[in-house]
Amino acid sequence: MSLLEEINQRAIDLRVPLSVQLDVTYRCNERCIHCYLDHHDRGEMTTDEIIGVLDQLADAGTFFLTFSGGEVFLRRDFLKLVEHARQLLFNVKIKTNAVLIREAQAEQIRELGVDRVQISVYSHRPEVHDAITHLPGSLERTLRGVRLLTAHGVRVSIANVLMNRNIGDQAGVQELARELGVHYTVDPTITPHMDGDRTILSLRIPSTDLERILHDETLVGDVQEFCAPPAPVGADILDGYPCSAGHTFAYISPYAEVFPCVQFPLPCGNLRQQRFADIWKASQALNQVRSIRARDLEVCSECSHVGTCTRCPGLAYMEGNMRGPSSADCEKSWLRTGIRSANMIRKTEFRPSELVQIRCASPQESSLAS
Amino acid sequence: MENRQIKYVARSTAIAARMLDGEMMIMSPVDSTFFSLNEVASAIWQAADGQTLLADIVDSRICSAFGIDRETALRDAEEFVEQLAKHGILRICTTPVANTPPSGVFHR
Numbered sequence: 001m002s003l004l005e006e007i008n009q010r011a012i013d014l015r016v017p018l019s020v021q022l023d024v025t026y027r028c029n030e031r032c033i034h035c036y037l038d039h040h041d042r043g044e045m046t047t048d049e050i051i052g053v054l055d056q057l058a059d060a061g062t063f064f065l066t067f068s069g070g071e072v073f074l075r076r077d078f079l080k081l082v083e084h085a086r087q088l089l090f091n092v093k094i095k096t097n098a099v100l101i102r103e104a105q106a107e108q109i110r111e112l113g114v115d116r117v118q119i120s121v122y123s124h125r126p127e128v129h130d131a132i133t134h135l136p137g138s139l140e141r142t143l144r145g146v147r148l149l150t151a152h153g154v155r156v157s158i159a160n161v162l163m164n165r166n167i168g169d170q171a172g173v174q175e176l177a178r179e180l181g182v183h184y185t186v187d188p189t190i191t192p193h194m195d196g197d198r199t200i201l202s203l204r205i206p207s208t209d210l211e212r213i214l215h216d217e218t219l220v221g222d223v224q225e226f227c228a229p230p231a232p233v234g235a236d237i238l239d240g241y242p243c244s245a246g247h248t249f250a251y252i253s254p255y256a257e258v259f260p261c262v263q264f265p266l267p268c269g270n271l272r273q274q275r276f277a278d279i280w281k282a283s284q285a286l287n288q289v290r291s292i293r294a295r296d297l298e299v300c301s302e303c304s305h306v307g308t309c310t311r312c313p314g315l316a317y318m319e320g321n322m323r324g325p326s327s328a329d330c331e332k333s334w335l336r337t338g339i340r341s342a343n344m345i346r347k348t349e350f351r352p353s354e355l356v357q358i359r360c361a362s363p364q365e366s367s368l369a370s
Numbered sequence: 371m372e373n374r375q376i377k378y379v380a381r382s383t384a385i386a387a388r389m390l391d392g393e394m395m396i397m398s399p400v401d402s403t404f405f406s407l408n409e410v411a412s413a414i415w416q417a418a419d420g421q422t423l424l425a426d427i428v429d430s431r432i433c434s435a436f437g438i439d440r441e442t443a444l445r446d447a448e449e450f451v452e453q454l455a456k457h458g459i460l461r462i463c464t465t466p467v468a469n470t471p472p473s474g475v476f477h478r
Contacts, residue, residue, distance in 0.1 A: 115402065211464040
């Protein structure tokens with residue numbers, strides 16, 4: 001067990017929220033076609049409120065803090081918030097599109113000791129990237145931000161979300177990251193809109209492309225290991241927690257709402273009414289999430305992939321059951337290993353439409369039948 | 371032995387740190403190496419205010435509190451601070467230094 005795994009296990013045992021993502025705004029200067037957020041400001045926390053939240057998170061033992069949005073630099077007080085977080089000695093990461101980063105911001109980010117800045121880049125081709133962000137010139141401005149940060153010695157990651165509009169450009173973005181001397185990550189996950197609308201899921205890349213991505217050694221490393229069939233499932237796996245949401249991870253929205261994770265819209269409390277520690281310890285919703293072990297998962301507990309699947313309980317919740325399967329992750333497990341998930345097998349074997357067929361006969365057919 | 375007497379240690383302001391169950395988690399600003407300090411190491415770390423001699427920290431915080439003889443404690447402490455200094459987590463100086471994070475933030 002690595003030191004970080006040991007720390008993580010201790011945090012689970014002690015119920016410490018080791019990692020928190022705090023979205024400081026949902027406002028954004030881009031309008032990405034796949035974005036799940038409502039960009040209207042519906043009452044963001046003030047500077048003082050966020051500073052108070054940071055103090056509470058430090059008290060609760062949070063170590064890894066990610067500032068995200070929306071676009072974080074649309075808040076004029078953003079670097080003041082980062083400064084306060086660093087005074088509290090959080091390990092700070094920032095997610096941004098970097099469009100608004102100038103020399104002064106890059107220098108201040110470096111001086112504040114931010115661990116890493118994650119920046120979204122959809123394509124190396126401006127016409128593709130800008131068509132996704134709906135902001136003309138955004139790729140050029142984003143790359144200027146990346147260069148300014150690296151010039152000041154800030155560690156940068158390029159996050160490449162894949163959808164059907166940019167599939168095929170990942171090699172170009174990877175090469176761009178190499179040229180810029182920054183880390184590269186790829187993510188083929190498109191999630192439903194926060195209001196429940198699932199129409200943006202039509203942007204997900206087709207299965208054939210996803211399969212190719214999951215078998216691309218430049219993206220996943222050792223393909224044989226990554227795509228290996230799952231090992232037999234033991235009691236240790238079934239007694240384990242499905243994911244860190246609500247155990248060592250929490251998400252806080254710009255409106256002071258607390259959730260188990262970014263993609264897990266299960267309301268757990270509001271920091272305008274309760275202290276973080278009280279929500280974290282006593283929220284019925286959080287305790288419900290924490291009570292779930294792998295063996296409690298409907299369908300998934302009988303699936304051979306249960307120990308290795310990337311199953312997201314938030315996506316399962318948005319499908320209607322936090323104890324149920326997340327279909328997108330079922331597909332990934334299948335395309336990765338070639339072995340269908342229990343959920344896929346169940347759906348194939350049980351087709352009510354095939355068991356009971358009711359068809360309206362045309363008048364002509366009716367007369368023939370009679 | 372004389373050199374040991376004039377060694378000040380100061381916590382870096384660039385680190386990330388938090389106490390978990392009596393042990394200090396620290397991440398290096400230089401290479402993101404992650405450390406977990408045991409109780410003795412945490413006590414030295416917290417006392418590293420840049421104003422107190424390492425030998426005095428060992429005398430006042432380690433020897434009697436943990437029942438370790440002075441020579442052993444000082445030798446181990448010197449190895450420990452040199453290791454952390456390599457990762458940018460502590461500074462070792464021959465004169466007192468200011469601008470270390472207040473120790474209160476670790477206890478939160």
